[in-house]
Amino acid sequence: MxxxxxxxxxxxxxxxxxxxxxxxxxxxxxxxxxxxxxxxxxxxxxxxxxxxxxxxxxxxxxxxxxxxxxxxxxxxxxxxxxxxxxxxxxxxxxxxxxxxxxxxxxxxxxxxxxxxxxxxxxxxxxxxxxxxxxxxxxxxxxxxxxxxxxxxxxxxxxxxxxxxxxxxxxxxxxxxxxxxxxxxxxxxxxxxxxxxxxxxxxxxxxxxxxxxxxxxxxxxxxxxxxxxxxxxxxxxxxxxxxxxxxxxxxxxxxxxxxxxxxxxxxxxxxxxxxxxxxxxxxxxxxxxxxxxxxxxxxxxEEKSPDGVLSPGGEEKGISPKECREWAEFREEYLKIPFSGSYIRFGDQLYLIPEKMPLLTGLKVLRPGLHLGTLKKNRFEPAHALALFLKPEDVKNTLDLSLAQAERYLSGQTLPAEGEKGWYLISVEGYSIGWGKLSGSVMKNHYPKGLRI
Ligand SMILES: C[S@@+](CC[C@H](N)C(=O)[O-])C[C@H]1O[C@@H](n2cnc3c(N)ncnc32)[C@H](O)[C@@H]1O
Incomplete structure (x- = not known):
């Protein structure tokens, strides 16, 4: 009414x-x-x-x-x-x-x-x-x-x-x-x-x-x-x-x-x-x-007073030494270059947009592309990275049918053959998440909070 x-x-x-x-x-x-x-x-x-x-x-x-x-x-x-x-x-x-x-x-x-x-x-x-x-x-x-x-x-x-x-x-x-x-x-x-x-x-x-x-x-x-x-x-x-x-x-x-x-x-x-x-x-x-x-x-109007171009300066990013595990992951699994600067929030690594303003004092939920977690001597890729990448950007991929994708989205493991390691999982050519192959089982890395 x-x-x-x-x-x-x-x-x-x-x-x-x-x-x-x-x-x-x-x-x-x-x-x-x-x-x-x-x-x-x-x-x-x-x-x-x-x-x-x-x-x-x-x-x-x-x-x-x-x-x-x-x-x-x-x-x-x-x-x-x-x-x-x-x-x-x-x-x-x-x-x-x-x-x-x-x-x-x-x-x-x-x-x-x-x-x-x-x-x-x-x-x-x-x-x-x-x-x-x-x-x-x-x-x-x-x-x-x-x-x-x-x-x-x-x-x-x-x-x-x-x-x-x-x-x-x-x-x-x-x-x-x-x-x-x-x-x-x-x-x-x-x-x-x-x-x-x-x-x-x-x-x-x-x-x-x-x-x-x-x-x-x-x-x-x-x-x-x-x-x-x-x-x-x-x-x-x-x-x-x-x-x-x-x-x-x-x-x-x-x-x-x-x-x-x-x-x-x-x-x-x-x-x-x-x-x-x-x-x-x-x-x-x-x-x-x-x-x-x-x-x-x-x-x-064009003539109104112009402002500060980078309020408080820009984020400089961390040195490559501080994200060595990411460089190794990239070398082993990815086919595309990544240009730009990185920042860390604790052990979380992000690729930041060009000319990113200083983040100090801001309530930030996402400072750019979430790449993953820097663990001790290894790197765990983030879900956001999977959704950003395309199958052609990655060395190991597993493309699923719609029915298989539904099983993947519910958190099930998938049978698979191949070299062990990280795989970009896609559905009919569109990336959807990560899987990690060991033996003949593809462990499901679709985030628990998103499973359906
Ligand atoms: C029309 S909705 C935005 C929809 C969104 N642009 C989209 O396309 O998905 C308006 C948003 O303004 C937020 N909002 C409420 N009060 C506000 C305030 N005082 N200042 C700024 N945003 C406010 C609401 O929480 C809401 O998310």
Whole structure:
């Protein structure tokens, strides 16, 4: 049941379109996923599954699937071959459009749909800072970064205001996918429905203003910021943006391509009285195949004062002597070179992104690609490394059928022949974890906490 007061608000917002809008609640929502382009090309995946039929127009790698396809239960999901993501929710990262080598911040990042999409566009180059304020949600975010095989992400758990002090004018691009009243998700989320109230809208708008304030301080001159919500509430959409623009003359709204079914931001009286708000984008569930969303593309003037390029300096990395066991493992098992610097967190070894800022004083969940554990005179590879590598990168591999992969994912050992040692286990060509062969048994190293 949709709240009466919500319906009254929508009626006055939509006028004649209101009846059309209401009918979309009688239809089920669309289901969609986004192919992880870090793991391979769409055409190769399309030969292996039958659910890449209809593309999401505004997002590279986005596809609609049918409920009976159940991609979430396929071993490819655990292999990070795709991310199940609502179609409209693919728009903000697509509009931010980062490129390899940039410094990018996803400020409100959990569970990671948009972070993992940004990472695809960056192709492993540059630095992607994924931040989430809630510790438990930050862990889920970190898990998704791992599953998708992302090498250049720094996962943090901070309040935006703390980061703003730490990273003044540092980022080239920032995504603010703000916490909101979630009206656009009512068709999919009972939780959003239960929490809805006009008072919550006011609270969300206030919080969004504060988050945007912090984000603005972290963007370099000439940088781009995309603000998004999944609500229809004008106070949180046009209201937040027009209020922000009034206080920040160094920012302006960029014109952005509107795909079929997208409309401009609405001019709605005193709280959103600037005509340029039409450059923002609304995604409506009765006009396109997706849920309700709002986004605005903002640019900071080139002439605004530039900031510190490396706040507090950069991580230097450890000397090769401090990770000798890794060098031996690499020599014995891997076929690709690794360039860049390494850092240690206790006995855990990470490859850090280019120009990684100093981590001292930060709450870090993942400082780049987790390579493994430095044990006494040996190296144990991390699950994240398996998901990053491709079978052609590794000397020993074992490729599984879908049925065998299901057994592997449940923790069973596998019969195998060959030289003893570490094997990259893959399913139909996509890496999924490690195994260690001894005798004719492949010991299962799929993490216990992930087994299904
Ligand atoms: C819309 S969700 C983000 C979804 C995510 N971008 C994705 O695509 O998977 C908003 C996030 O903001 C976080 N959040 C809540 N309060 C916040 C605050 N005051 N500052 C920053 N983030 C906050 C929430 O925990 C939530 O994870």
């Amino acid at each position: 949709l709240p009466e007061r919500f319906l009254d608000r929508m009626k006055s917002l939509l006028g004649e379109e209101y009846t059309d809008f209401l009918t979309c609640y009688d239809r089920p929502g669309y289901q969609s996923l986004r192919v992880n382009l870090l793991k391979g090309q769409e055409k190769d995946l399309a030969e292996k599954v039958n659910f890449l039929k209809e593309a999401v127009p505004w997002a590279k790698g986005g596809y609609y699937y049918r409920s009976e396809d159940k991609p979430g239960r396929h071993p490819f999901h655990e292999a990070g071959v795709y991310y199940i993501q609502e179609a409209s929710a693919m728009a903000p990262a697509a509009y931010l459009a980062p490129v390899p080598g940039e410094r990018v911040l996803d400020l409100c990042a959990a569970p990671g749909g948009k972070s993992t999409q940004l990472a695809c566009a960056m192709g492993g180059r540059g630095i992607l800072v994924c931040n989430e304020i809630h510790p438990q949600r930050a862990k889920i975010l970190s898990g998704n970064i791992e599953r998708m095989g992302i090498e250049n992400a720094l996962v943090l758990n901070h309040e935006p205001a703390f980061l703003a002090k730490r990273f003044p004018a540092y980022f080239d691009k920032i995504l603010v996918d703000a916490p909101c009243s979630g009206e656009g998700m009512f068709r999919k989320s009972q939780e959003a429905l239960k929490e809805w109230s006009p008072e919550n809208i006011t609270m969300c708008a206030r919080r969004q203003r504060d988050i945007l304030e912090s984000a603005a301080a972290m963007l370099r001159a000439g940088g781009r910021l995309v603000y998004s919500t999944c609500t229809f509430a004008p106070e949180e959409d046009e209201g937040t943006i027009s209020g922000f623009l009034r206080e920040h003359p160094e920012f302006y709204l960029e014109e952005a391509k509107k795909y079929q079914g997208m409309t401009g931001g609405m001019i709605l009286g005193p709280k959103a009285d600037m005509p340029e708000i039409e450059k923002a984008i609304r995604l409506w569930p009765h006009k396109l195949k997706g849920e309700g969303h709002f986004l605005a593309c903002l640019k900071k």
